[in-house]
Amino acid sequence: MPATVFDSAAGRDLWHDADTARLFGDGAEIRAMLLVWGALAEAQGALGVIPETAAAAIQRAAHEIAVDPASLSAETGANGVLVPALAAAVRAAMQAPEHSQYLHWGATSQDIVDTALALRLRRCLTIWQERLDATLDALARLARQHAETPMAGRTWGLAAAPISFGAVVAGWGWPVLRQVDRLDRLRPEVLCVSLSGAAGTLSILHPHGPAIRRRIAEAMDLGDPGTGWHAARDGIAGLAAWTTTTLTVLAKMGADLELMAQTDPPEIALPGAGASSTMPQKRNPVQPAQLRALAALARGLNAPLQGAAEARQQRDGAAWMTEWLALPPLAHAMGRATLLARDLAAGIAPDADAMAAAVDGGAGLIHAEALSFALAQEMPRPEAQALVKRLCRQAAETGTPLADLMAAERPGRDWAAVARAPGRLGTAPDDARAFAAAVDARRTAG
Amino acid sequence: MPATVFDSAAGRDLWHDADTARLFGDGAEIRAMLLVWGALAEAQGALGVIPETAAAAIQRAAHEIAVDPASLSAETGANGVLVPALAAAVRAAMQAPEHSQYLHWGATSQDIVDTALALRLRRCLTIWQERLDATLDALARLARQHAETPMAGRTWGLAAAPISFGAVVAGWGWPVLRQVDRLDRLRPEVLCVSLSGAAGTLSILHPHGPAIRRRIAEAMDLGDPGTGWHAARDGIAGLAAWTTTTLTVLAKMGADLELMAQTDPPEIALPGAGASSTMPQKRNPVQPAQLRALAALARGLNAPLQGAAEARQQRDGAAWMTEWLALPPLAHAMGRATLLARDLAAGIAPDADAMAAAVDGGAGLIHAEALSFALAQEMPRPEAQALVKRLCRQAAETGTPLADLMAAERPGRDWAAVARAPGRLGTAPDDARAFAAAVDARRTAG
Amino acid sequence: MPATVFDSAAGRDLWHDADTARLFGDGAEIRAMLLVWGALAEAQGALGVIPETAAAAIQRAAHEIAVDPASLSAETGANGVLVPALAAAVRAAMQAPEHSQYLHWGATSQDIVDTALALRLRRCLTIWQERLDATLDALARLARQHAETPMAGRTWGLAAAPISFGAVVAGWGWPVLRQVDRLDRLRPEVLCVSLSGAAGTLSILHPHGPAIRRRIAEAMDLGDPGTGWHAARDGIAGLAAWTTTTLTVLAKMGADLELMAQTDPPEIALPGAGASSTMPQKRNPVQPAQLRALAALARGLNAPLQGAAEARQQRDGAAWMTEWLALPPLAHAMGRATLLARDLAAGIAPDADAMAAAVDGGAGLIHAEALSFALAQEMPRPEAQALVKRLCRQAAETGTPLADLMAAERPGRDWAAVARAPGRLGTAPDDARAFAAAVDARRTAG
């Protein structure tokens, strides 16, 4: 009974990402919460806040106890938060009230839930980055290989001037590369311990609270924010923003691939394009469409996540619950999109001939800018531009190649050669190679 | 491995709505698609487009065949759409190629998927409306019962002038009542058969296409749009908009309840308010917060659903997939919110004494407007207003009731009586009763 | 110093809509508020709530007084709302304190501001509808004229099956027509008087409040909601939703036009397409892009407007201010988009030859579905589909027309004739004409 395609059995191979899903399951959440309690008890035991024997018992329990998520549902439904039910279940399972009373000592629900989230997000970010790195590697290969493969550069949807396919690929890759760089900065901002207690003051643990938080941070390899973040959600908002932008720049690649698959003949072949239920000829660009749809969903989910950063007072139930609702599907969208991007980057097959045909097609109008600047060597540029503009209209109406019309109008110069001059691709080859080199450099540095 | 809290086992009693969930499960979708194929075959058999025996065989199969959703995943992953895999499974199960070749005859995937969606949405809307009706009934009872229970009316968050709790309840109910009325108009716009074929022309079925669509519509009790809606998604956009606004006006009730639960003493007791994991005194207003969080999610999901109505050309894969991603969680949010609203409306316990205390508290400043207009009977209103304003400041600083200060400044009139005059609640009692009557009238009419 | 392109002097001819802008200027708002005060005083005078002479004086003032908006800024900055400053200015200008003290009697700021908004929205809706009607008329002409003009129907961006340009136009028009129909229902829901007083109870006017509201409604030709809507914003939310969906379905036309302008040769010529600053050949599809950008903005602005319907308690400053911020630019976007749509619908020049070329291009793969169903008369459909699929691949690789490959594989039937059979456009011609007839019927009815 899935609320999203991500959990659909029938749609599993289309939408699911098992690695991300695993981290958002009930089991993973409960396991992470148990680990947080274990680390809390360890720190408290070491600092003498709770008996060491109790600390040891809780740590053991945190690793050993298995809790059936469904058994927590009734009490969670009454409390609004998973923690009381889970704490009760753990205490019951421990069968040692003298120790288990020290479980969750001085903490509040949000401390446990948010730290457990940070633990799981850390793994998420690692998984996603591996795929983004693989995407970048594949794009770098493509960019280098096609650094000089001519293709129609298109602006406002229309053929503008020649570019190379490698430069187009670099155009997909640069923002992804920058997003990966930004991830390095995001990590310490969001992968933090939360330990602030009921109203953010750790009063029950006073004066040991900060030391406990620091110790947990070290033990769990998370950041110690030095303060609380119950109602300071800029870190989560930053994660949502980064994820949304990353999904969107991947969708840009998808949007371009869709358009490349639409030319006649198609400039690109997609791996495993979709069959139609009724049209034998169709090979639908399914994965690019998925990238765009997932990014649209992400932008939708991002809005409430940004709004949740307006969290009121010391803790805000509605704002926090908004995160529970919107963050997991956003993560699933990101999980699938990173898989799709990686597979597309590795699997697309560009057709250099089709690309060349597009450059030469359209009566060669794509060369108009180059021809007008060449003509500007003979006359003032505004006049040159006006003349070429007139010939462009003529070419469009008659289908006669623009260079031929130029030759007729301004004989004595090989205008077709001008259009094919070396350098007509400008920085495109260098840009493609610079991107590939930047990817290599990052891999080497990493 | 849920991508949303709606499918969490641990969160089931907090977030799940089994009735809505049932309609969005793989099983329900497949069953609905089978029914659509059955109706399509029936219509085509009756109109002589396919052999009647084949039609009968397909209809039988549509009712009898059980398909394991997971078995469709691989092929769906390759095609991007469930239909080819499901058609293949049905054909295989029929073991009668001479009949099964007529399955899905002349239709396209989106015809089947969208009609199956309409079937399930019809049931959704019925379920949600029943709960909204129950919510209205409960609110009508409350409004009538408390039509004259004084309460502090608050604007910009501050005590403004007295109102009655019944009128406050009516303020929650009127928009819900109007949304239910709007639902009557929405239904025929979104609960429609889709049958348009590959590019929206029904060419394979020509000239029988429209008659087949009409017959299916009658058989399935859906609307016949008379044209296609593969890329005309104003109906779905209208559904998303209606759902979003409905969730938001329910969240307004939630927001007000949260604030009523915050006064000291609380003006309202909530059914089953949530316990804290560490603070014995806390009874968190969980359900109101849920209403607000669900509405925030809905507004987020609404944005891509509105965007999907920009669907390009004759069918738009990315736009359609955006609907697949965003509509089911929106429906789950609506399902849970209608349950919450119904239970809150039936279960909240207003505390008339606490409400009265708030009206009389704050040095009686809430009566300032009434006193200033009464004073305006003796002097020009601007002067009256200026005088009362001065006394308000004094009352706020000293805590002396405003009416006492009035009595000192303008003796000879019983200012406390003015503040308590009959009529001070204005239209509030009538408004509360008018709302209750409107709910009754709708029930009687319905 | 414009905060939006709508107010840019340089961008005026690109973004401005003078008719809509006029209604959102300071002057128009102030004038509307004066009219509301005049109508309030008239009703109160007639019902004996205030002296008739005062009522007459206020009415006169409402029509005669001119207020410099800038003069209100300082006091408005202090109060947060325009009303106190404007009331003071009117009172000062009236120079008759014995009358002017009855200005704004028993009302609250939001009553005046919201009723003044309703007045201006009424005019907005009229203006927009006129343009939508003109758009529909132009689309109806196009649809009728090109009911049988063959064009490539495209799904997932790829040629799917033949359609007619008239049917494509109908596909743009149907949702617009439905939105215009929906506007008829929206009007009474949003064009309403607001008169509820400080906390929604009209206590100062008791028991005359409802009668005054009714009288104002009649005088101003607005609806009488029978209750207050200070914090019941489903009407405004409905307006925002309608506007957003309307902009989006217009953007669908824009999106399709962009794609039609990208084929080689272009299937459509746009009126006044944009010149490039450096490329002589470019005729950028500026207006279609504007439609899409305006719709994207609208969807962004719609979200906070939906959120504002969560307005807290009896009046909610932040929610109300959110409407002030988001509604005017949404209206400007709608204003410009309706102009653009009208001009595009009237000015686009379809190129039937280019459309035909696209149908026949691509090795005739667009006919694959028709050929496979024709072949299914000779063999089971799954086999027919598999065979055609194989030939499609061959056609795509070799460029040999699919019909020729069919002829080689299955000689003895004129497969090219099958592809060109009458009826291959299916319902497209009828659909185009049905849309045109529906537009005519609405015009006749209206």
Place this chain on the structure above:
Amino acid sequence: MPATVFDSAAGRDLWHDADTARLFGDGAEIRAMLLVWGALAEAQGALGVIPETAAAAIQRAAHEIAVDPASLSAETGANGVLVPALAAAVRAAMQAPEHSQYLHWGATSQDIVDTALALRLRRCLTIWQERLDATLDALARLARQHAETPMAGRTWGLAAAPISFGAVVAGWGWPVLRQVDRLDRLRPEVLCVSLSGAAGTLSILHPHGPAIRRRIAEAMDLGDPGTGWHAARDGIAGLAAWTTTTLTVLAKMGADLELMAQTDPPEIALPGAGASSTMPQKRNPVQPAQLRALAALARGLNAPLQGAAEARQQRDGAAWMTEWLALPPLAHAMGRATLLARDLAAGIAPDADAMAAAVDGGAGLIHAEALSFALAQEMPRPEAQALVKRLCRQAAETGTPLADLMAAERPGRDWAAVARAPGRLGTAPDDARAFAAAVDARRTAG
């Protein structure tokens, strides 16, 4: 005729920010574009790409020529972009065709517009940061001053445990401080030269393009991205995200202030709170509401700006225009919000007595957690918690202070003293001071 309140004459003192507005006016945009052309020409002259005399003439013109924005409107309306009209105006004004033909040499419209935007955004960011710094300074003062001022910490809207007002202030300030830190990283990502030519290859300037870009970057003190960003909008998306989150964390302060102004007596007095048009006693929390409304608008505008990063192919008209539509009002919202935050931070007057009253009110239930942990020294914590829970219910019903009930139930210990124990504020005082110290440290470092 303003499309937004930001440009309203009547609303100027409420919504306007002259400093930000100045940067988004037509005049500022044109001036910035002229400067870009000047820098382009200078670089091209120095590198020998155009004649030095032409370069000098263009540079002079860039500083001297004044263009009336309105004169550009007609041509801009035809082209969709300001550049051709402005270039023509400049060329005409130069009256030296031999020089002016080299204006805009090899660039495309988007190069000029985007670089001019970067120039203006740099100034914007400086202005906003100054105000955020001033906000931080004021918050730091407050935090330090009230580090130990007790206040009710509230979670889920309810009194939870004591905190200090200084810690609450720190809770507002920490996210602002982090946002200011993030701004340091954002700057180089968005304040970049754009110079890529028609299709992103700088072909007309080949091979001098990159060197020209570098020289412009140095001259204008902008970053050189080393590649193009016509269709790589992650920088703009990052700016929108940062602005949105910053506005939202400022709105969190607004939301908390609204709630503090609602307690009886109010815990906070706001500078210049708004007067009501009819209620003498009201002092509406206008500025906090504005902060929330502006943030809601920002989150709405953020969505299309994120979507614009899906920009198609080499340049995408609709995506770019979406930025034109949404970025300026977002900047105006940020401009006003930073003013409001600065003035609020400097002007709010906390009332320590009112805060203390809230801590002691509510039958002292706020001490329940502290009492339960103290009681847990005498009995197992679950039992202690159950006992305190029971007494909490009793206290809520009877109004008897919880500590008194504890004394009756568990005599022999001074429970009221436990509730007032030193350390009951936990980390609050330290957190307040740590925030103040962090602000000081940043100022010293900066």
